[in-house]
Amino acid sequence: MTEFEKNARQQLHRYASPVDSGRLWAQIEQDLQRDKRRPKLFWISLLGMGLFVAAVAAWYLNMGNVAPAPQPAPAPPSRFHHSPVATNSPGNPGNQAPPVSTRAVPGERAISVASGHPFSEKQPGRAGSPAGRLFDYTAPLHTLPVAAPPTPQASVLIPATDERRQEASTMKHPATLPALPILNKPLPLPSKEIFPAAGAGKTDCPRWRKNRGVRLYAGLYGGAQYPLKTLTAKTAEFDGLAQRRTDTETVLEGVSVGGYLGLKHWSGISLESGLEYNRLAERFDLKSIRTDTIGRIGITGVIVNAPGDTTFIQDSVFVVEETRSVKQTFNSYRFLQLPIALGYEWSKSDRWSFYVKAGAALNLRFRQKAEMINANGVPEKFVSESPRPGYPFRSGIGLSPFVNLGTRYRLANGLGVFAEVRYMRHSRDITTTNYPVRQRYDLPGVNLGIQIHL
Amino acid sequence: MEHLIIGCKQKNPARQRELFGLFAPVLMTAARRYASTHGEAEDILQEAFVRIFRSMDQFDPAKGALEAWMRRIVVNTAIQHWRRRHKVFPAIADDYLPEHPVAPDMDAQMDAEELLQLIRELPPGCRLVFNLYAIEGYSHAEIAQQLGIAESASRSQLARARKQLQTAVFSLQKNGIL
Numbered sequence: 153m154t155e156f157e158k159n160a161r162q163q164l165h166r167y168a169s170p171v172d173s174g175r176l177w178a179q180i181e182q183d184l185q186r187d188k189r190r191p192k193l194f195w196i197s198l199l200g201m202g203l204f205v206a207a208v209a210a211w212y213l214n215m216g217n218v219a220p221a222p223q224p225a226p227a228p229p230s231r232f233h234h235s236p237v238a239t240n241s242p243g244n245p246g247n248q249a250p251p252v253s254t255r256a257v258p259g260e261r262a263i264s265v266a267s268g269h270p271f272s273e274k275q276p277g278r279a280g281s282p283a284g285r286l287f288d289y290t291a292p293l294h295t296l297p298v299a300a301p302p303t304p305q306a307s308v309l310i311p312a313t314d315e316r317r318q319e320a321s322t323m324k325h326p327a328t329l330p331a332l333p334i335l336n337k338p339l340p341l342p343s344k345e346i347f348p349a350a351g352a353g354k355t356d357c358p359r360w361r362k363n364r365g366v367r368l369y370a371g372l373y374g375g376a377q378y379p380l381k382t383l384t385a386k387t388a389e390f391d392g393l394a395q396r397r398t399d400t401e402t403v404l405e406g407v408s409v410g411g412y413l414g415l416k417h418w419s420g421i422s423l424e425s426g427l428e429y430n431r432l433a434e435r436f437d438l439k440s441i442r443t444d445t446i447g448r449i450g451i452t453g454v455i456v457n458a459p460g461d462t463t464f465i466q467d468s469v470f471v472v473e474e475t476r477s478v479k480q481t482f483n484s485y486r487f488l489q490l491p492i493a494l495g496y497e498w499s500k501s502d503r504w505s506f507y508v509k510a511g512a513a514l515n516l517r518f519r520q521k522a523e524m525i526n527a528n529g530v531p532e533k534f535v536s537e538s539p540r541p542g543y544p545f546r547s548g549i550g551l552s553p554f555v556n557l558g559t560r561y562r563l564a565n566g567l568g569v570f571a572e573v574r575y576m577r578h579s580r581d582i583t584t585t586n587y588p589v590r591q592r593y594d595l596p597g598v599n600l601g602i603q604i605h606l
Numbered sequence: 607m608e609h610l611i612i613g614c615k616q617k618n619p620a621r622q623r624e625l626f627g628l629f630a631p632v633l634m635t636a637a638r639r640y641a642s643t644h645g646e647a648e649d650i651l652q653e654a655f656v657r658i659f660r661s662m663d664q665f666d667p668a669k670g671a672l673e674a675w676m677r678r679i680v681v682n683t684a685i686q687h688w689r690r691r692h693k694v695f696p697a698i699a700d701d702y703l704p705e706h707p708v709a710p711d712m713d714a715q716m717d718a719e720e721l722l723q724l725i726r727e728l729p730p731g732c733r734l735v736f737n738l739y740a741i742e743g744y745s746h747a748e749i750a751q752q753l754g755i756a757e758s759a760s761r762s763q764l765a766r767a768r769k770q771l772q773t774a775v776f777s778l779q780k781n782g783i784l
Contacts, residue, residue: 153739153740154768156771156775157740157741160721160725160740160741161740161741161743163717163718163721164635164636164639164718164721164722164741165632165635165741166632166718167632167635167718167719167722168631168632168634168635169631169632169634169635169638169722170631170634171630171631171634171651172648173626173627173630176626176630176648176651176652176655177623177626177627179652180626180652180655180656180659181619181623183652183656184617184619184622184656184659184660444727468777468780473729475642475729475730477642477691477730478691479646479691480690480691530645531645533649
């Protein structure tokens with residue numbers, strides 16, 4: 153270390169430079185205050201995660217307690233598959249002819265049955281029945297036991313089996329059987345709940361359809377946006393400031409994370425609200441070029457007097473040194489949003505569905521931190537927590553309309569993942585009324601998330 | 607001073623303000639040595655004080671003086687500030703810089719502001735190495751480790767800084783300023 157350096161060190165270690173204490177301390181104090189507030193956000197995030205874990209656990213436990221779907225009751229033997237009773241058939245051990253009355257009973261109507269119908273076969277030798285005549289339904293003859301109406305989960309038509317045919321062939325004398333009222337009344341139609349109407353949501357599970365009301369659901373999502381920034385001067389006087397800011401500020405990205413609760417009607421209409429944290433990042437670049445002219449002693453001429461005798465001419469020369477520097481600062485704008493949206497969802501298949509949502513978000517601006525060119529043309533740092541007259545930022549509230557288009561994939565009953573594109577517009581400037589430049593954002597972006605039915 | 611340290615460890619705003627008022631001017635000189643502009647020096651000082659207050663719990667009076675500890679934080683902050691702005695350490699061009707004899711008491715005739723101005727006129731890489739070596743007392747090995755450069759690069763930057771300072775002082779002397 154040279155003497156020059158030693159003395160420089162002693163002088164510079166003792167020297168007290170002038171400092172703008174008030175302004176610097178104000179900025180330091182803001183940074184320290186921010187540290188105190190940071191743990192609150194941490195606990196809020198932790199609480200949110202805890203709620204999410206609790207919701208997933210509740211869903212999982214609820215899935216374990218769901219009663220198995222009731223087994224369909226065994227269908228009674230279809231009366232349409234009984235073999236006609238023939239007097240001479242081998243299956244009729246009694247070989248007894250059913251009593252047939254040829255007299256029509258008042259109040260009953262005669263029905264002709266087409267040939268080929270099981271009851272249309274001729275019954276030769278039947279007592280009281282002319283040979284070749286069709287079975288006469290006008291007489292109160294055979295009355296088979298009325299089958300119980302099918303249960304909602306049971307199918308109506310049961311395929312005939314050999315067992316049933318044999319059972320039918322061994323049936324007792326019709327006279328001992330109860331009356332057959334089947335053709336006097338229309339057959340009961342299957343329940344509509346079994347066969348949903350065409351076009352109905354196929355993602356509806358039986359439990360969901362059973363309620364036919366509203367369901368509560370919750371979701372979490374994260375997303376990214378590409379902020380479209382608009383900087384416009386309020387008066388022509390500040391066009392230059394707006395232009396300088398446009399030249400020095402570059403939008404980077406926006407990120408968001410949020411959760412929501414919603415109510416969904418079985419028709420597909422939903423109403424939901426939630427909470428979202430959104431941060432926009434930008435970069436401030438200020439390039440400056442500093443030119444220094446440094447005087448040096450250089451050789452400007454050479455005179456050769458004689459071989460071996462050379463004279464060098466020294467003189468001052470000036471060297472222009474250019475120093476380029478870039479000042480780079482990362483700016484951030486933070487928002488807390490309370491969105492409220494109305495949506496409609498329709499299903500393409502058992503797993504996939506599409507939806508559209510539209511609404512507005514209450515937009516709370518806070519912790520705007522940026523370095524930018526001020527009205528004097530020099531870079532200055534601004535933080536929203538310390539507003540002064542003419543300050544560009546201040547915490548405030550605005551309204552941001554948005555629309556989402558998305559698709560959802562059902563992973564399991566009540567659990568699905570979704571992806572959506574969203575377009576949100578800040579309806580108010582994030583800068584204050586007194587600041588001469590408007591700063592506003594449009595936020596196209598995508599969100600990915602999961603949703604569970606509670 | 608002890609009450610200041612205890613108060614700052616307890617995050618007492620009044621004590622923090624008092625500490626800032628006491629040491630800001632001296633530490634501002636350190637920040638100005640590393641910065642190209644006054645605004646940049648204020649940024650370094652602000653960031654350094656925030657770090658000082660955040661890490662006040664780590665200060666142990668038995669291990670050294672408070673001012674020296676705070677000055678190290680300012681230097682580290684300045685180095686990080688420099689790294690953010692300069693991704694690549696500038697190379698030294700091998701140009702001819704004649705040696706100039708400097709009068710033994712020449713530096714004594716220069717006040718602190720003049721010294722600061724001379725140091726500020728150095729190229730950024732030379733200024734950083736000169737400050738770390740000549741003013742802070744780091745070795746070339748320590749400088750190389752801090753900046754992620756070779757020791758030879760640190761030596762060549764220092765040599766360039768010294769020659770440029772010599773030339774500047776000589777020029778001032780020749781012009782009758784000193």
